Amino acid sequence: MRSFCRLCVAVALFADFATARADVMYQCVDEQGHRTFSNVKLPDKGIRCTPMDLGPMTSVPPAAVPRAAARPASPSPAGFPRVGENAQKERDDDRRRILESELDAERQNLELARKDLSAQGSIRSGDERNYQKVLDRLEPYKNKVALHERNIEAIEKELAKLR
DSSP: OHHHHHHHHHHHHHHHHHHOOTTOEEEEEOTTOOEEEESSOOOOTTOEEEEEOOOSOOSSOOOOOOOOOOOOOOOOOTTSOOOOHHHHHHHHHHHHHHHHHHHHHHHHHHHHHHHHHHHHHHOOOTTOOSHHHHHHHHHHHHHHHHHHHHHHHHHHHHHHHHO
8 A cells, every 4th residue: 555655656746747847937927916937837826827938948058159359459540639748738737736626625624524523522411421322423523534534545546646
């Protein structure tokens, strides 16, 4: 009797595997619009399954496609607009002047942010018995100082590239 039950289970499993073919995939959409992909058509009512065309199936990877040869860098065409040397020098000078003025403004903003941070650090209100509350209150001021320091560093890098 036991062997008969095992045989029935084996036949049932084989029947499921025989109907579940790997070359047919179904896209099933339920009533809410959720998509499910399966190799077995779902029998639930309210789910609409349509077969998908997968094309030829193979387990062998496609052959490697040779990469296109790198094109050598070609010089600019003869009629391509060029900027004169004097015009480029003026642009570079303008850029340097703008960066230097931004650097001065950031340095001033950094000094103000540091003054605000030190002023807030010396203030202690009565509801801040826990030191973490003090740290939380000072955090935006510290972030502002760090922001201005990063801005100054970035502007100095840009100026170094110009020189």
